[in-house]
Amino acid sequence: MSDTWDEIQTVRKKTAGLRDKLAKRKQERQNILQANSLLVSSSSTTVSTEIVSSEATPLCDSKQVNETQKRDNIADKKDSLFTVDSQNAEEKDEQKLSNDDITTIEDWLLVELDMPNVSLPLDGVTLSEKILHETKVTHTMLDLASVLANFESRCLLVMEKGKDESIKILSTNHVQIANLAKERGVSKKRVAKNLEITSDENKKAKTDNKLNIEMLLASETAKERETKKLNEEIKDLLSAASAKEQMMSSKFKSQGGTMKEFCSYGTRSECRTVKGSVCDKVHFRKLIHQHTDTxxxxxxxxxxxxxxDTCKYIHYEVDQDDLNRIKRANMSAAVRSLGSQGTSDFKMMPPQWVQCDMRNFDMSVLGKFAVIMADPPWDIHMELPYGTMSDDEMRSLNIPTLQDDGYIFLWVTGRAMELGRQCLELWGYRRCDELIWVKTNQLQKLIRTGRTGHWINHGKEHCLIGVKGNPQHMNKGLDCDVIVAEVRATSHKPDEIYGVIERLSPGTRKIELFGRPHNVQPNWMTLGNQLDGVQLHEEDVKRSFKEKYPDGKCI
Incomplete structure (x- = not known):
């Protein structure tokens, strides 16, 4: 609380003799003024009126008003405020503001009155509303009057109090108000901060309104929800497997669940360390030799x-204990599956093969086939453990005699990708699809170091699928176009391709070109120059072959 307010509180507690002393001092002052003929003033109201009428003169100019007049003004204000306080003592005691609230109001008034664009006179009611709105300090008009009276006693402003207790600020002393505001550390930054907060609140409100409108516009209508639900139901119906598809899937399902799942931790010891429990998956065993550097x-x-035999790096082998356990489980499952399904509808022909030179062999003696698979020895300009064929020799192969209606699976390398498409077109096929073999190593991880590729290591191979004529009784949509399988010997294709082809065309005649001993399969005929002799089981094929090659040699 300011010094003047403390003086007012002290005056309130003093005895009635103080009023007599003030009256005596006032009389002495009047006598001095009359003697000097400087200023005749019968009351403090007259002095205030003269100060207001002098617009170009500061409120407390020492050149025009001497120290005696200053003491007179202060005494008059004290006397007047004492009279007001004595009349409303009980009411003020009940509604007395805290020191922090009074300081807040004073700071706000200093900033407000120091504004260059302040318009005078200022109404007390308007000031009170603004104070309540910006500072959130609950107060009365008496509280505001007390603070303004304090400012008036310091010659900061001149106010007028009406008969209805209304307050008006008539003029202000900007110089002294600015100095006091600077001393108290109050500046226009506080107002700017309040305005900034108000602006941020307005912006936030506008943003919230905008977001609400956007959410409302983006929300689905009842009609859109119904349409979406209907589309989802149609999609579910179209994607659901039909009874025929379910029957086909169960019919060609592997008996006994022959798939072996490998443990992601590799060895059994590492798996036991990490998991701490028994694992029923397939594990690997490290091969540590004398020359191995772990x-x-x-x-x-x-x-x-x-x-x-001489490599110093670590090699692995499959844990035989896991393989034996899985084999026993698969055998028991296969027995149960055979007992429930009965005999198969298709009779599988034993493997057949012919050792021959594909460039000169008359393929017409073998008859027609539903599916052809070929893994040609493309000339990829690399050193290979087998002979290769030139591009012209590949184009001139008599493939069209093997098939009238059916499919061909043609394995191609990176360089021979376009050549393979040209060969399909020359042989009378239309490329309809493409299968990719993603290669993995022994530990079932993607290959990062390969032996093929001129620029980057190849981790996959492509198999072009062509169709000729109008093949009938083919099971479409059973398998996907990606095979993930382990790499074995050079040019050894994954065994999964035989299952894909058998499910596509079950029980039909199939032929593999450029095959090797590991490629012979039931229900397949294999041709290649690395096979062992001739093995044929079909009587009509035997007769045709003997007529063409009586000595059985076609290489």
């Missing part, structure tokens, strides 16, 4: 390494 880590080629 600090070097795993071999990049693993089981396909050409120098495994």
């Amino acid at each position: 600090a070097l880590g795993d071999c990049s080629f693993l089981n396909t390494c050409f120098h495994m």
Whole structure:
């Protein structure tokens, strides 16, 4: 609380003799003024009126008003405020503001009155409303009058009090108000901060309104929800497997669940350390020899390494205990499956093969086939453990005699991708699809170091699928176009491709070109120059072959 307010409180507690002293001092002052003929003033109201009428003169100019007049003004204000306080003592005691609230109101008034664009006179009711709105300090008009009276006693402003207790600020002393505001650390930044807060609140409100409108516009209508629900139901119906598809899937399902799932932790010891429990998946066992340096880590080629006997890196083998356990489980499951399904509808023909030179062999003696698979020895300009064929020799192969209606699966390399498409077109096929084999190593991880590729290591191979004529009784949509399988010997394609083809065309005649001994399969005829002799079981094929090659030699 300011010094003047403390003086007012002290005056309130003093005895009635103080009023007599003030009256005596006032009389002495009047006598001095009359003697000097400087200023005749019968009351404090007259002095205030003269100060207001002098617009170009500061309120408390020492050149025009001497120290005696200052003491007179202060005494008059004290006397007047004492009279007001004595009349409303009980009411003020009940509604007395705290020191912090009074300081807040004073700071706000200093900033407000120091504004250059302040318009005078200012109404007390308007000031009170603004104070309540911006400072949130609950107060009365008497509280505001007390603070303004304090300012008036310091010659900061001149106010007028009406008969109805209304207050008006008539003029202000900007210089002294600015100095006092600076001393108290109050500046226009507080107002700017309040305005900024108000502006931020307005912006936030506008943003919230905008978001609400956007959410309302983006929300689905009842009609849109119904349409979406109907589309989802149609999609579910179209994607659901039909009874025929379910029957086909169960019919060609592997008996006994022959798939082996490998443990992601590799060895059994590491799996037990991490999981702490028994694992029923397939694990690997490290091969540690005398020349093995375990600090070097795993071999990049693993089981396909050409120098495994001397390689210092770590190699692996499949844990036989896991394989034996899985074989026993698969055998029991296969027995149960055979007992429930009965005999198969298709009779599988034993494997057949012919050792021959594909460039000169008369393929017409073999008859027609529903599916052809070929893994040609493309000339990829690399050193390979087998002979290759030129592009012209590939184009001139007599493939069209093997098939009138059916499919062909043609394995191609990166360089021979376009050549393979040209060959399909020359042989009378239309490319209808493409199958990709993603290669994995022995540990069932993607290959990062391969032996093929001129610029980057190849981790996959492509198989072009062509169709000729109008093949009938084919099971479409059973398998996907990606095979993930382990790499074995050079040019050894995954065995999963035979299952894909058998499910596509079950029980039909199939032929594989450029095959090797590991490629012979039931219900397949294999042709290649690395096979062992001739093995045929179909009587009509035997007769045709003997007529063409009586000595059985076609290489």
